[in-house]
Amino acid sequence: MVYQVYLRSFADSNGDGIGDLAGLRSRLPYLSWLGVDALWINPHYPSGGADGGYDICDYRAVDPDYGDVADLEALVADARQLGLRVVLDVVPNHTSDRHPWFQTALADPDSPEAARYHFAPPSEEPPNNWRSLFGGPAWSRTPDGRWYLHLFAPEQPDLNWRDPAVAADFEKTLRFWLDRGVSGFRVDVAYGLFKDAELRDNPGAYSPTLFGHGPEQAMTWNQPEVHDVWRQWRSVCDEYPDTMLVGEVCLADLDEVALYSRPDEMHQSFSFRLLKSPWDTDAFADGVQTALDAFGSVGAPVSWVLGNHDKDRQVTRFGGGALGTARARAAALLMLALPGSAYLYAGDELGLPQAVVPDEAKTDPIFFRSDGERAGRDGCRVPMPWNDSTGVGFSPDGAARPWLPIPAEWSGYAVSGQARDGGSMLTLYRRALALRAAHPALGSGEATVSTRGDVLTVHTTGDGETVRCVVNMGSATVLVPSRGQVLLASTTQVRASAASVALPPNTAVWLTED
Incomplete structure (x- = not known):
């Protein structure tokens, strides 16, 4: 973890x-x-x-x-x-646009530092249609009219990894x-x-x-x-x-x-x-x-x-x-x-x-x-x-x-x-986390996934041990067949009997397999 x-x-x-x-x-x-x-x-x-x-x-x-x-x-x-x-x-x-490389690139378009970013010559429109993930175009102008690329904020000029x-x-x-x-x-x-x-x-x-x-x-x-x-x-x-x-x-x-x-x-x-x-x-x-x-x-x-x-x-x-x-x-x-x-x-x-x-x-x-x-x-x-x-x-x-x-x-x-x-x-x-460290089947080994209605089940197996994680993602309590032990439940409202576990809505349980 x-x-x-x-x-x-x-x-x-x-x-x-x-x-x-x-x-x-x-x-x-x-x-x-x-x-x-x-x-x-x-x-x-x-x-x-x-x-x-x-x-x-x-x-x-x-x-x-x-x-x-x-x-x-x-x-x-x-x-x-x-x-x-x-x-x-x-x-x-x-x-950052305050990084020494970018500051030098702004001052001198012919500097080695300028080659470490994506600059395009002055023009009326940006070089292409790329957009910033933070909104707006991915190109901004420098004081001398060049365009520079920033796929995030304008204060985050993209590096040119081809240099x-x-x-x-x-x-x-x-x-x-x-x-x-x-x-x-x-x-x-x-x-x-x-x-x-x-x-x-x-x-x-x-x-x-x-x-x-x-x-x-x-x-x-x-x-x-x-x-x-x-x-x-x-x-x-x-x-x-x-x-x-x-x-x-x-x-x-x-x-x-x-x-x-x-x-x-x-x-x-x-x-x-x-x-x-x-x-x-x-x-x-x-x-x-x-x-x-x-x-x-x-x-x-x-x-x-x-x-x-x-x-x-x-x-x-x-x-x-x-x-x-x-x-x-x-x-x-x-x-x-x-x-x-x-x-x-x-x-x-x-x-x-x-x-x-x-x-x-x-x-x-x-x-x-x-x-x-x-x-x-x-x-x-x-x-x-x-x-x-x-x-x-x-x-x-x-x-x-x-x-x-x-x-x-x-x-x-x-x-x-x-x-x-x-x-x-x-x-x-x-x-x-303590149980995960103590049970090899949790967090390691092999897993199989299945669903039935609103119930998701993941079987995990490791070192000869199998644990089922059962999640009820629906709106009604479900009965989960089980003859094993309840290792941990996400709520105290889980009820276990000799042959099954009653799992309320929006809850999960870890069950051992006998």
């Missing part, structure tokens, strides 16, 4: 309202207690601040808001003592952090980097499918040359024992996603199907089976995701309130039963809903680039509640206001209260 830390929102050690490395370091015992194996930290680098740290000015430094390199080294050392590994976020598709200097510099970045003891990298926009060499129009307008980018954006994503980058990065990581690469690959076709995890490329690439599927038996069954088939075809484990810093919290996605919470509890047992790696976004173990952030407090460029039509991602990035104090323990007493406002009612979700509550979401996750 890998625990994703949104650093700015996890724990503030110095009272400036911003989470930092020292704050995270102080909370490592919590992660060890919870039972995770590793933590992935969202970008910690000096940044222009346009996109939550994903517009980077210096890849081999730490933003002063978060500390310094010595703080990160101390974090890695403490984590290792607790049996935790640290994975960093790396962003190779684009830099060897770009690859050489990123190899230096990988080694810089690996030499400091980190255990690998989550790679942002791993399906990007290379663009069509002729900058041809995309065949369709920007209109992502439910599950990711498809052929309508054939010129901007998933170019074949990108796989050579991951082969080179894999060779670097292979020089450092027990390190890994996991890629963010947002493509509609899971067979294409799985190719990024071939034996000589990344160790893992995320399967986002469950993150993007509605609460529906067929949708979840297809999401599980399709991923198992696709990644199995290249001999790679599936990396399962139910939440992250880019999507609404799952409690809200699944209906909100008690209904959404019940479904999120059931989904947690499903994900943790599946063979492969599971990724948990900080706060999902508390059952946090999507926070309502006032427009005046929002920071996400999606909100601004869409003229407010899209709410943006701030609501899933609100700071963690640790206790029931006024500031919910995110910052020390007397601290500045948190960088995003924390809802007053979030003290009710705090770690301190849930840790003492045997029926809380946090307790459910802790129990599930």
Whole structure:
């Protein structure tokens, strides 16, 4: 289990309202207690601040808001003592417009740095029809009239990976952090980097499918040359024992996603199907089976995701309130039963809903680039509640206001209260992770998927043991035949008899097989 830390929102050690490395370091015992194996930290680098740290000015430094390199080294050392590994976020598709390379490129169109980005000569119209994922065109003008490419915000110019200097510099970045003891990298926009060499129009307008980018954006994503980058990065990581690469690959076709995890490329690439599927038996069954088939075809484990810093919290996605919470509890047992790696976004173990952030407090460029039509991602990035104090323990007493406002009612979700509550979401996750570590059939081995009406069943087998995860996604209680043991249920309302288990709506259970 890998625990994703949104650093700015996890724990503030110095009272400036911003989470930092020292704050995270102080909370490592919590992660060890919870039972995770590793933590992935969202970008910690000096940044222009346009996109939550994903517009980077210096890849081999730490933003002063978060500390310094010595703080990160101390974090890695403490984590290792607790049996935790640290994975960093790396962003190779684009830099900040404040990066020294881009600043030089703006000043001198003939500089080597200018060749490291995508520039087009002055003209009345942009070079092609490409669109930004954050809204609007993917091209902006420089002061001297040139066009430059940014598939995200204008403050995030895309790098030109056809220039060897770009690859050489990123190899230096990988080694810089690996030499400091980190255990690998989550790679942002791993399906990007290379663009069509002729900058041809995309065949369709920007209109992502439910599950990711498809052929309508054939010129901007998933170019074949990108796989050579991951082969080179894999060779670097292979020089450092027990390190890994996991890629963010947002493509509609899971067979294409799985190719990024071939034996000589990344160790893992995320399967986002469950993150993007509605609460529906067929949708979840297809999401599980399709991923198992696709990644199995290249001999790679599936990396399962139910939440992250880019999507609404799952409690809200699944209906909100008690209904959404019940479904999120059931989904947690499903994900943790599946063979492969599971990724948990900080706060999902508390059952946090999507926070309502006032427009005046929002920071996400999606909100601004869409003229407010899209709410943006701030609501899933609100700071963690640790206790029931006024500031919910995110910052020390007397601290500045948190960088995003924390809802007053979030003290009710705090770690301190849930840790003492045997029926809380946090307790459910802790129990599930402990059982997952103790039972070989959970999280490893082979899996088979079946449905019957509104019931989804996954059999997982490993080391001679079989566990069934049964999820009732319907609106009525169902009887599940069983002569085994109930290992764990997502609700106390599950009732077991000698031959069956009564499973209420929107609940899940782990059953051993005799």
